[in-house]
Amino acid sequence: MPDRQPLKQLESTLSDEPIRRPGGRSARIRTAVLDATLAELADVGYDRLTVEAIAARSGVHKATLYRRWGGVDGLIADVLVRSAEQPWQVPDTGSLRDDLHAITRVIYMGFTDPEHGAVPRNLIVAALRSSQAARALTGFFETQHGLAAEVVTRAVRRGEAPEGTDAVDVVRTACAPLYYRLFVTGEPLEEVAAHRAAEAALAAAQAGAFVR
């Protein structure tokens, strides 16, 4: 466990609206606490997730966690906010087909990784069970959809899909069948499903199914 003295000093100076300088102490506390939240979620799941265990794991006093995040659901919500803040390299292969395949492949790999796949899965299951975290999940997907939509916007500019195509809807169509298996029907997520979802979204986009 890290030395808690500096954090304890900080806690006493933290107001309800801490100044959050990137790289500052407040940011370091956030990183430690949200990392601990994810690790606890992976170890014990949502049902047995407690502020006490997250406090112990992060070395941050539980009073700080309650004051800043309200509780477990606020912590999960902030994990999602942080995930949405983290930049990712949106594919830009020069072809809509390859870009869509890259996107569905990232989702497929993320959820089926034998070592880390349980983390995003547990996070989404947890978020679906709390209205506060569910709102954060909606925001997370809004951000991700917006970023990924860039591959469609570029494809329209290149003439690969018709003018007026709803770029976000192409992204939703590519992603939805994977999440449908994982979180609705409970069917296994196989590589061919990621491949088919990309091909289907591409064909539908090319055919003008998403023109507003």
Next chain:
Amino acid sequence: MPDRQPLKQLESTLSDEPIRRPGGRSARIRTAVLDATLAELADVGYDRLTVEAIAARSGVHKATLYRRWGGVDGLIADVLVRSAEQPWQVPDTGSLRDDLHAITRVIYMGFTDPEHGAVPRNLIVAALRSSQAARALTGFFETQHGLAAEVVTRAVRRGEAPEGTDAVDVVRTACAPLYYRLFVTGEPLEEVAAHRAAEAALAAAQAGAFVR
């Protein structure tokens, strides 16, 4: 509350493996109990669902409920089994486009009905929170997908989609974007989403995106 005398008599004769004649007493108990489970789920949600309240509402003794269904999760699972057993009129308009639109429209109407829309929504949320009920949910979707796939099989016979098309995958692609909004991203489910999902699945099927 209905007269409980006949049911009380029946309970004492019920073994662990009751004879389930269609229309028999065991079937009548099941109907009363599962109807009460759905009504309680609509009224109080999964978190406050209790065998006691379902027993009171159905007029069936709680000991019977525990013996036959094990508990709340077993009751939810059996509601899903019953839903899968209930026949529904798979559309047969003579056109794959119209059939797919009819399917996505049924889903849209079911979940957005202001009076009854909360029932299927609560049921799926509940099923996603119990591993026993989640297995029943997987079985429910397997049945529904299999029935709906008939519209694609007929379309292939008519030459509207290529030979070798994976019929169930066309159905998944038509349905997934609606469930994705409802149960993953939390985005509103609007009529245009149902329309677009049918058009996208159609275009992708016609383009051969689902050929095995």
